[in-house]
Amino acid sequence: MIVVRLKPLAEICPMVAHHHRVLVVGCNTCAAVSLAGGEKEVETLVAALSLASSAKHETAQFEGDVVQRQCEPEFLEDLDASGYDAILSMGCGAGVAFIAENCQLPVYPALDTMFIGVSKGFGSWQAECSACGSCVLGETAGICPITRCAKGIMNGPCGGVQDGVCELGDRDCAWVLIHDRLAAQGRDKACSIGDPKDNAAKTLCPEWDMNKGHGESR
Ligand code: SF4
Numbered sequence: 001m002i003v004v005r006l007k008p009l010a011e012i013c014p015m016v017a018h019h020h021r022v023l024v025v026g027c028n029t030c031a032a033v034s035l036a037g038g039e040k041e042v043e044t045l046v047a048a049l050s051l052a053s054s055a056k057h058e059t060a061q062f063e064g065d066v067v068q069r070q071c072e073p074e075f076l077e078d079l080d081a082s083g084y085d086a087i088l089s090m091g092c093g094a095g096v097a098f099i100a101e102n103c104q105l106p107v108y109p110a111l112d113t114m115f116i117g118v119s120k121g122f123g124s125w126q127a128e129c130s131a132c133g134s135c136v137l138g139e140t141a142g143i144c145p146i147t148r149c150a151k152g153i154m155n156g157p158c159g160g161v162q163d164g165v166c167e168l169g170d171r172d173c174a175w176v177l178i179h180d181r182l183a184a185q186g187r188d189k190a191c192s193i194g195d196p197k198d199n200a201a202k203t204l205c206p207e208w209d210m211n212k213g214h215g216e217s218r
């Protein structure tokens with residue numbers, strides 16, 4: 001899932017301060033599971049923005065709505081933004097971008113999009129993928145060096161590792177984990193580890209159409 005988190009109110013308020021009627025739109029898929037953009041979070045943000053507005057003697061109105069997924073056209077069809085002069089999206093960056101592409105109003109992000117990750121318990125997620133467009137997990141025992149190594153290097157561990165911990169001190173060294181898991185699986189270091197990452201897939205392929213195939217997606 002895509003993991004998102006709410007921006008601070010101090011960052012959100014100025015974005016919408018000059019608008020009169022703002023529709024706060026949640027997303028009932030990844031953002032809801034992230035506990036950042038579902039129905040409850042929309043209600044809470046609408047209440048917080050309304051309070052902040054009245055505290056400043058402003059007249060801005062905030063109302064909420066939630067769509068199932070902001071990144072799919074069929075669900076955006078349900079969104080009725082008539083009468084509003086701005087939208088505050090509580091979806092990931094793709095949701096913000098897709099609403100902006102499909103309506104004439106200014107659209108603002110209420111969330112920060114963090115990473116593609118997995119749940120590690122209630123309210124806790126681990127980054128697993130940065131959507132690089134050219135996956136090497138088959139060679140790295142399922143641990144992504146782009147995402148989980150602080151430097152995103154392809155030939156770790158670097159000289160900063162200490163007893164299996166990254167020099168940043170906030171994580172296990174991804175490359176120690178990779179080598180340990182490969183060894184536990186009885187596998188040698190994969191042949192392409194150490195080669196620079198080919199970022200062409202990411203830079204050349206901002207769109208992907210499964211009906212057209214590789215190299216014809218634009
Ligand atoms: S190698 Fe690329 S696609 Fe694979 S998990 Fe890492 S970032 Fe995601």
Ligand code: SF4
Nearest residue numbers: 149156158166173174
């Ligand atoms: S110590 Fe390991 S995780 Fe940290 S930057 Fe170096 S190789 Fe990457």
